[in-house]
Amino acid sequence: MARYTGPSCKLCRREGKKLFLKGDRCLSDKCAVSRRATVPGQHGAGRKTVKEYGMQLREKQTARRYYGVQEKQFKKYYVKADKKSGIAGENLLSILESRYDNAVYRMGLASSRKEARQLVRHGHFTLNGKKADIPSIILKVGDVIELREKSRSSEKFKGLIEDMANVTAPKWLDLNKDAVSAKVIAMPARDDVDFDFNEQLIIELYSK
Numbered sequence: 001m002a003r004y005t006g007p008s009c010k011l012c013r014r015e016g017k018k019l020f021l022k023g024d025r026c027l028s029d030k031c032a033v034s035r036r037a038t039v040p041g042q043h044g045a046g047r048k049t050v051k052e053y054g055m056q057l058r059e060k061q062t063a064r065r066y067y068g069v070q071e072k073q074f075k076k077y078y079v080k081a082d083k084k085s086g087i088a089g090e091n092l093l094s095i096l097e098s099r100y101d102n103a104v105y106r107m108g109l110a111s112s113r114k115e116a117r118q119l120v121r122h123g124h125f126t127l128n129g130k131k132a133d134i135p136s137i138i139l140k141v142g143d144v145i146e147l148r149e150k151s152r153s154s155e156k157f158k159g160l161i162e163d164m165a166n167v168t169a170p171k172w173l174d175l176n177k178d179a180v181s182a183k184v185i186a187m188p189a190r191d192d193v194d195f196d197f198n199e200q201l202i203i204e205l206y207s208k
Contacts, residue, residue, distance in 0.1 A: 056205035059198050066195060067096045068113050073136065078206045089199030090190045097172075097188035100127065101135035103145055107175060107182050108167030109160050124151040139184045146181035170194075 050058070064074050081091035096102070101117040104125060110116035117135040119125070126132060126146050127139075139145075151157050161180055169175035170192045174183040 053205070056201045059201040060205050063093075063096065063197055063199070063202060066113075067099065067102060068117060069096070069099075069136075075206070078202070082203075082206075089203045092202065093190060093193050093197065093199055094188045095138060097170075097193055098139045098184075099135065100132065100137040100139060100145070103139055103173065103182065103184070106170055106173055107145065108164045108169075109147065109157070109180075124148055124157070141184050141186060143184045144181055145183075146179065152180065 060074070064071065069077070077095045078088075078092055081095055082088045084091045101113055101120050104110055104120055105113045105116040110119055120135045121133050123131060123133045124147060126148055127137065128144055129146075147157065147161075152161065164175075164177045164180070167175065167177075169182065170188065172184060172186045172188045172192055174185045176182065
């Protein structure tokens with residue numbers, strides 16, 4: 001599967017906002033957006049008038065990069081969201097928020113979604129008691145994610161498990177900190193998304 005392998009900080013600079021792609025670094029003085037608040041490239045510092053299409057495109061790219069989704073897969077999510085009853089934009093964000101790797105991140109067991117994807121691919125978690133190493137799985141109500149027993153002894157996860165004491169899980173996840181697991185008790189709602197998206201711009205872009 002195709003994936004972006006370039007500098008994560010360049011993506012944040014391109015969108016002009018923090019996408020929290022590098023965990024704690026994004027909250028420190030080393031954050032590229034704080035240090036160089038210009039668009040990457042030779043003409044990044046020049047002023048440009050952003051038209052309607054540009055605004056729609058930037059919002060779509062922001063959502064894609066925030067959740068770490070490639071264009072082809074993102075388009076599939078839009079088609080699925082548009083077919084569901086309700087508001088298409090909210091449906092789209094609910095689908096993105098329901099991704100397996102995002103849930104692992106929300107559990108506090110990864111410093112970023114990129115790290116969460118890597119941990120899932122390496123088989124550190126089970127889904128409903130079975131091995132599941134595909135980050136793009138869309139979770140359903142009743143699904144249970146759990147850290148594998150053999151992974152709990154690693155120094156990395158020991159520290160993360162201790163940090164879980166300070167984690168506040170979203171309402172759609174029932175976090176069991178003792179069992180290092182989480183159960184999906186509802187589908188994510190619009191107010192569960194902790195980023196200021198204008199999802200209507202994304203829908204307008206794809207609706208053309």
